[in-house]
Amino acid sequence: MYIGLDLGTSGLKGILIGEDQSILAEANAPLEVSRPQDGWSEQAPADWIAAAESVMGQLAAHGLSDVRGIGLSGQMHGATLLDAQDQVLRPCILWNDTRSHEEAAEMDADPRWREISGNIVFPGFTAPKLEWVRRNEPDLFDKTAKVLLPKDYLRLWLTGEYGAEMSDAAGTSWLDTAARDWSDDLLAASGLSRHEMPPLVEGSEVSGQLRAELAQRWGLDQVPVAGGGGDNAASAIGAGVVRAGQAFVSLGTSGVLFAANDGYQPDPATAVHTFCHALPGTWHQMGVILAATDALNWYAGLVGEDAASLTSDLGPLQAPGKTRFLPYLGGERTPLNDASIRGAFIGLEHATDQAAGSRAVLEGVTYAIRDCRDALAATGTQITSLLAVGGGSRSDYWLEAIATALGTSVQVPVAGDFGGAFGAARLAQMAATGGGAELAPPPQIARTIDPNAALAEAFDEGHARFKAAQAAIKGLT
Structure with a gap:
């Protein structure tokens, strides 16, 4: 069996599939969005953990001893800032937050961003959010030791390791999308370096192992956690x-x-x-x-x-x-x-x-x-x-x-x-078995x-x- 977790904006969904990819169980936990100012959209990462605890608890009622892998999907572009002790510095700035529209326009006017990332720098992307923090919350920016996307904060909690994968990283504006690697030039333009970014893996590769404490709590082994995918890429895996x-x-x-x-x-x-x-x-x-x-x-x-x-x-x-x-x-x-x-x-x-x-x-x-x-x-x-x-x-x-x-x-x-949770479960199966696209057939x-x-x-x-x-x-x- 394999588990897929999809961290959406309005809720976290979990799905349990069998070896034949039949759906055995589903679970959901709601999430709320905070809008403290016009154009702002934020969530507390602690709420993601609470939602994941709830979803995994619901799935555990079906018995998870045969689970062989976990995959992750989630909302893209969010800026989750951690200090050197992995403590969250501020609420995550979400994909639909538009406060950084001026910063995005300034970045997009520099041709390096489109040339390397392959995309317009939209206000919803991660890089302009960090520039907004640098200008408006400089003390927090100086304390930032790691920048994680939302689902990758769940990964840290699940495995104790930093990690990101290519489809989600491409929505930050910091990825050299052709090379499938962080761009040192674009990170430097944001006052960052690779040290603040998590290591990259492919979505169908293993990014870490489930922590022993969580495995024991949920009645399963220390199974691999797959790289996973951003919400639309994971949905595409689910839809073949x-x-x-x-x-x-x-x-x-x-x-x-x-x-x-x-x-x-x-x-x-x-x-x-x-x-x-x-x-x-x-x-x-x-x-x-x-x-x-x-x-x-x-x-x-x-x-x-x-x-x-x-x-x-x-x-x-x-x-x-x-x-x-x-x-x-x-x-x-x-x-x-x-x-x-x-x-x-x-x-x-x-x-x-x-x-x-x-x-x-x-x-x-x-x-x-x-x-x-x-x-x-x-x-x-x-x-x-x-x-x-x-x-x-x-x-x-x-x-x-x-x-x-x-x-x-x-x-x-x-x-x-055919949503993100199903695609994440398929990616978990690929990571655990070494399989590839053949495990993502069309419906x-x-x-x-x-x-x-x-x-x-x-x-x-x-x-x-x-x-x-x-x-x-x-x-x-």
Whole structure:
């Protein structure tokens, strides 16, 4: 058996799988976010440990004597600062904290950062957070002996050893993403060195052994703890998206178009994230939009309806109408990299009823995902198979719109868990057995939704109208 732990923003999830990767048990513990000032987002690392204690206690009730490995997944980019005695110096600054936007812009203006890291320096990344601490909390910066990502603080607690892996480290802005190693130049630019950073391993490699005290408490051996992966990379392992051409589209609160690559091909100007994957010698790219089901839920609240009923009553796929929706309710990542842009309904007329509004919202998110696809294609990334996950994937209307807009069939897996915890458990199995990508097969497919050839031209024309509206809105913000 193998355990996967996924440290999310709102909770920690644990999953127990068998040798055949069947799910034997699950456990959850909630987490809260502190927002002491506008734009700040923090968590106490002690709460992560308490949540992990709870989750492991729940799993231990199922018997863990046959567990052979533990894997880790987690929220990316968080800055966890420790002193020389491994004491936490301040609450962790999370991925969605925007206080360091000025520092990020200054770093991004220096071409070394994009050249070495392969990415724009976004405010949510780790390096600008440390620069903010250096400028605003210099006493704490001077005491900082180690900088850990959230899941890697759990690793320290589990094993007593420092460690990080490539997929999560790539989101710090300090990684030489091509070389899969810390960049001495970028660390020095932040007033840091390798001494403050944990050693790096691949996600499928062993990073340490479970401490004897914890093993005894939970009734298992001193098993290996795998490197693991950042949340999206671990989810890709769970969904079997590990080889070039494979991709998934996640329709959750935000939207992600994730594609695996067997080579390194960055293009920061596209606002595509180019990170290491959780397997050796592989990379991945992501287009990220900030409102997917979030946009539909917003519209449902606006018209006083349930989001699921809005999509279930739409009938067969229709050609896009005159009404257009831009889903930029709180800014956008790919390809706009614009925190100030805002959404809009355009082309409202007497014929625009609730159903037309619902279709426009789904189409707007669909076109934002197409923009991500186009941004990935600009880097040379091609998608040959596309898996749909997330709550929005329950709408066949939406999936057919995406398939038609992208010209790519969308596969819907048989119901199951393909998230970070499952991927982390798979990585634990790889680390314990020496296995690789063969232990991360794609899931069984329930059905495939093909592009609607009769509407392909209409969706192309709709995307052109969407781009025109996008340009008009950018001029107003």
